[in-house]
Amino acid sequence: MPKIIYIDADGGEFEAEVEVGSNVMQGAVDHMIDGIVGECGGVMACATCHCYVDPSWEDKLPKPDEAEEDMLDVVQEPQDNSRLSCQIEVTEALDGLIVHLPKSQF
Template sequence: MPRVIYIDAQGGEFEAEVEVGQNLMEGAVDHMIDGILGECGGVMSCATCHCYVDPAWVNKIPAASEMEEDMLDMVVDPQENSRLSCQIDMTEELDGIVVRLPKSQF
């Protein structure tokens, strides 16, 4: 099963297996990774799953939709590699993807 490496704001690294087709927010919630809440369940209405995709992986995921970009405008400390983890579906090709979690925004 492909894995995701979540790095929290303090630099702690957590590796989790995430099923193909599941999104990175669901993977974080299922593995109780602090820093991703996913309060809206992945319908892009809360941005509590904001993450920073490691630069080495940015071009390997689909671009953000206009709706996702609008939600990212509301997050604390948005960056060029900011994404909503609920909008990144796991694939075999994303095995080993690294995402960093922002400082608590809740």
């Protein structure tokens, strides 16, 4: 199973094995990693799964679609590497993916 590395706003690092076909948000929720809430369950209706994709991984992910871009307009402290973690599907190629978590999801 691919490992996803979550780094919280204080620099704490958490690794989680996440099932292929799942998504980065679900991996955080399943492993009780603080910083990703996922209130809507991954249907892209709340943006409480906002994360920052580590620059070393940005080019390895598909670009966000228009609906995700629209939701990213409502997150606190958006950056160029902001993504909704519910929209990042886990594949074997993402083994070692690093995402940084924002200070707040609200």
